Amino acid sequence: MSSPQEYQAGPMTNLFNDLNNFHSQLVTFGSDMHDAGNTLGQAWHGNQAHQDYQAVYSQWNTSYEDTLASLKRMAGAVENSLHRALSADHAIGQGFGS
Secondary structure, three states, X not given: OOOOOOOOHHHXXXXXXXXXXXXXXXXXXXHHHHHHHHHHHHHOOOOHHHHHXXXXXXXXXXXXXXXXXXXXXXXXXXXXXXXXXXXXXXXXHHHOXX
C-alpha cells in the first residue's frame, strides 16, 4: 500500500519565492554583463579580443536565456502544484461541510 501524498504550503511558497528571486537576480546580473560587454566593445572595437569575447558571450547568453526560462517554468510548476493542492483540500473540505 502506498503512503498518502502530503504537501506543505509554507515550503512550497518559499520555493516559489526563491525561484522568482533567483530569476530576478539573474536578470540583474545579465544586464550587468550586457553593459560590461558594451563597454568592452567600445574599448576593443576592431580588436581580435572583442571578437573572441563576442563568441564567448554569445554562448553564455544562450545558456543564460535557457536558465531564465527554466527558472520561470519551475516557479510556474511549483505555483500550479500548490494551487491544485489547495483547491483539492478546499473541495474535500467542502465535502465534509467545512
